[in-house]
Amino acid sequence: MAVIDAISGEVQFAPFSFEDGYKDGRTICHHGSALEITSELFIVEGEVNGKVGRHYFRWHDRKFTLVHFQPGCSL
Numbered sequence: 316m317a318v319i320d321a322i323s324g325e326v327q328f329a330p331f332s333f334e335d336g337y338k339d340g341r342t343i344c345h346h347g348s349a350l351e352i353t354s355e356l357f358i359v360e361g362e363v364n365g366k367v368g369r370h371y372f373r374w375h376d377r378k379f380t381l382v383h384f385q386p387g388c389s390l
Contacts, residue, residue: 316348318374327377333359336367336388343367344388360388 316329336344346361359370371383
C-alpha cells in the first residue's frame with residue numbers, strides 16, 4: 316500500500332499491508348479498501364497485522380494512524 320502525491324510524485328508507503336482473512340483454511344473476509352480523494356479517511360477491510368475486520372485509518376502529515384477497528388467483515 317502506498318500513497319503517491321499527484322503534484323510532487325513523492326511516494327509514502329503504509330506501515331501495513333492487508334489481505335483476505337482466513338479461519339480454518341476458509342476465507343472469512345475478503346480484502347478491500349475505500350477512500351475519497353478529498354478525505355483523510357482510509358478504510359481497509361480484511362486482515363491487517365493479524366486482526367480481521369474493518370480498519371479505519373487517518374492519512375495526515377504523510378502517515379497513517381489507526382483511529383478505529385471493528386471486528387468482522389461485511390462478507
